[in-house]
Every structure is written in structure tokens, then in C-alpha cells.
Amino acid sequence: MNRYEGRRALITGGGSGIGQATVLRILAEGGSVVAADVSERGLRDTREKAAGHADRLTTLVVDIADESSVRAAVATATATLGGLDVLVNAAGILRSSHTHLTALEEFTRVLQVNLVGTFLVIREAIPALLAGRDAAVVNFSSTSAAFAHPYMAAYAASKGGVQSMTHALAAEYAGRGIRFTAVQPGSISSGMTDGSGVSGQSQGPGLPADADMGLFAKLSPALGRGFAGPETVASVVAMLGSRDGRFITGTEIRIDGGTHF
Ligand SMILES: NC(=O)c1ccc[n+]([C@@H]2O[C@H](COP(=O)([O-])OP(=O)(O)OC[C@H]3O[C@@H](n4cnc5c(N)ncnc54)[C@H](O)[C@@H]3O)[C@@H](O)[C@H]2O)c1
Numbered sequence: 001m002n003r004y005e006g007r008r009a010l011i012t013g014g015g016s017g018i019g020q021a022t023v024l025r026i027l028a029e030g031g032s033v034v035a036a037d038v039s040e041r042g043l044r045d046t047r048e049k050a051a052g053h054a055d056r057l058t059t060l061v062v063d064i065a066d067e068s069s070v071r072a073a074v075a076t077a078t079a080t081l082g083g084l085d086v087l088v089n090a091a092g093i094l095r096s097s098h099t100h101l102t103a104l105e106e107f108t109r110v111l112q113v114n115l116v117g118t119f120l121v122i123r124e125a126i127p128a129l130l131a132g133r134d135a136a137v138v139n140f141s142s143t144s145a146a147f148a149h150p151y152m153a154a155y156a157a158s159k160g161g162v163q164s165m166t167h168a169l170a171a172e173y174a175g176r177g178i179r180f181t182a183v184q185p186g187s188i189s190s191g192m193t194d195g196s197g198v199s200g201q202s203q204g205p206g207l208p209a210d211a212d213m214g215l216f217a218k219l220s221p222a223l224g225r226g227f228a229g230p231e232t233v234a235s236v237v238a239m240l241g242s243r244d245g246r247f248i249t250g251t252e253i254r255i256d257g258g259t260h261f
Contacts, residue, residue: 002029002030004031004242005029005031007026007030007031007134008032008081008082008084008086008132009032009034009081009085009241010033010034010081010087010088010125011035011088012036012037012064012090012091012117012121013036013037013089013090014033014036014042014046014090015037015038015042015045015046015059016037016042016045017188018090018185018188018233019035019091020045020046020049020230021234022090022233023035024231024234025231025234025237025238027056027057029242031056031086033057034060034077036064036077037059037061038061038063038064043061044059060073060076060077061073064091064117064118065109070120070121071124074121074128078125078128083128084125084128084132085135086137086138087136087137087138088137088241089122089137089138090140090237091113091117091118092158092192093113093192094110094152094192094205094206095109095110095206096151096155096208096211097206098151098208099151099153106154107153107154110155111157111158111161113158114159114162115157115158115165119165125137126173126178130173130177130178132177132178134177134246135177135178135179136180136181137169138237138241139165139180139182140159141160141162141163141166141183141184143185143256144160144186145160146163146184146254146260149216150212150216151208151211163182163252166180166182166250167250170251171250174249174250179240179245179249181245181248181249181252181253183233183236183252183254184253184254184256185233186221186255186257186260187220187221187226187259188227188228188229188232188255189227189229190230192205217260218259221256222257222258223257224257232255232257236253240253
């Protein structure tokens with residue numbers, strides 16, 4: 001499948017987990033990609049894994065929580081690609097704690113990266129996307145936006161915000177040629193969930209030592225034998241960002257192997 005031939009994509013969080021898997025998937029489908037991440041180590045790993053497509057991959061360090069960093073990165077990405085058709089906002093962090101013991105800085109940091117950071121990248125990318133072809137933005141919500149995840153109040157709030165923002169943006173730009181969708185992953189193996197990422201930025205779920213696991217309604221996917229690999233989300237993101245998703249906007253797709261049905 002070469003759905004991305006001639007398509008130009010910017011992917012944040014491209015140095016680990018689902019973002020990295022999406023970089024590899026879109027490259028494999030013929031796209032030109034700028035992979036952006038706060039972790040130079042993660043981006044190096046992405047370059048190594050994408051060695052066969054080096055001519056269509058550029059990597060860029062960005063801190064999506066920082067307005068000036070985002071401005072510079074999106075400008076560089078757009079100039080490198082000669083425009084922009086697809087934006088994938090996969091960068092994010094997870095922090096878990098008892099809410100009554102959560103410092104204000106911890107709470108606002110999660111919102112600043114996951115929600116404000118996603119807004120900043122979108123805002124800076126919109127002018128280029130308006131001039132793009134079949135433009136599409138894929139945001140990262142989470143099953144925590146719809147199903148109770150204890151000890152993750154800030155994370156759940158940030159992902160609920162991303163999901164609602166996706167709907168608002170879809171309405172605002174539907175008539176101007178940009179689609180906005182979100183994925184709701186759950187039970188996906190990555191730096192965030194099991195420390196298998198390489199970026200060095202992820203801390204794993206970090207649940208409190210005395211967490212009551214009985215509070216999680218369901219933890220295991222109905223499909224398969226446990227967590228799935230990040231490529232199971234990347235394939236859905238690739239569909240949403242391609243012309244195959246051209247009649248989909250303002251909604252989200254849950255990819256959790258049936259953990260939450
Ligand atoms: N793995 C799951 O089960 C799951 C479930 C729900 C949602 N998600 C979402 O999927 C997305 C990808 O996460 P993942 O599971 O692959 O985790 P991951 O930790 O492997 O990847 C996240 C990437 O984001 C980068 N990042 C973090 N802060 C950044 C910043 N300020 N600026 C730029 N880059 C930054 C990290 O360096 C890392 O490379 C996240 O938005 C996450 O919230 C994952």
C-alpha cells in the first residue's frame with residue numbers, strides 16, 4: 001500500500017512507542033516524514049530503524065510544551081517538507097499519583113504537555129495544512145478520557161481535553177479542508193506503559209505502591225494474550241491520515257483490544 005506517496009507528515013512523539021511506529025508505517029507507505037521529539041536519543045533510534053527510508057525522514061528536537069520551540073520546529077518541518085498534509089500529535093506524558101498528594105506543578109505539567117502542547121503544534125501547523133492536500137490531523141486521546149482510570153486525574157483530564165478539542169477543531173475547519181480525528185489507545189506496549197520505549201522520557205505508569213488495582217474496571221484486552229504492540233495503533237493512525245479516512249472527522253477510534261467494551 002502506498003497511500004502516502006507524495007504526502008508530507010509531521011509526527012510528534014516520533015522517538016518512541018506509537019509515534020515511532022507511526023513514523024515507520026508512513027515511511028513504509030511512501031510518505032515524507034518529519035519525526036519530532038524532545039528526546040534526541042529516541043530520534044536516533046527512529047533514524048536507525050528507518051535506515052532504509054533515510055531519504056524521506058528528517059528528525060527534529062522539539063519540546064511541545066514550549067511555545068517558541070514549537071514555533072521553530074513547525075516552521076522548520078514545513079520548510080523541509082515543502083508544505084504539510086498530515087499532522088500526528090503523539091507526544092505525551094503519563095504521571096500517576098494519589099490526587100490528594102499531587103503537587104500543582106505535577107498536575108499542570110501533564111496538561112501543559114498533553115493538552116497545551118497539542119494545541120500549540122496544531123495552531124502553528126494550521127496555515128500549512130490549509131494549503132495542504134487532503135489535510136488531516138490525528139490527535140491522541142486515551143481510554144482514560146472515557147473510562148475511569150484511578151490515580152490519573154491529570155492525565156485523564158488532559159486526554160478528555162484533547163478529545164473535546166478535536167471535535168471543536170473538526171467543526172471549525174471542516175469547510176476549509178482539514179479533518180481532525182483522535183485515537184483512544186489502551187493496553188499498548190510502549191515507553192509510557194511498560195518502559196519499553198527508548199526515548200528516556202517515559203516513566204512508565206508509575207502507579208502508587210499502594211494502588212488498589214481493584215479500582216481498575218478491566219485491565220486485560222479481550223483480544224490476544226496481553227498488551228499489543230504500538231504498530232496496532234500506527235496502522236489506524238495511518239488510515240485516518242490518508243485518503244482512506246476522507247469521510248471521517250470530529251470523532252475518535254478506540255484501539256484497546258476490547259479492554260473497555
Ligand atoms: N500506550 C498506551 O497504552 C496509550 C494509551 C492511551 C494513550 N496513549 C497515548 O499515545 C501517545 C504515544 O505514547 P506512547 O504510549 O507511545 O508512549 P512513549 O512514552 O513510548 O512515547 C511518547 C513520546 O513522547 C515524547 N515526549 C514527551 N514529552 C514531550 C515533549 N514535551 N515534547 C516532545 N515530545 C515529548 C517522548 O519523548 C516519547 O518519545 C501519547 O499521547 C499517549 O498519551 C498511549
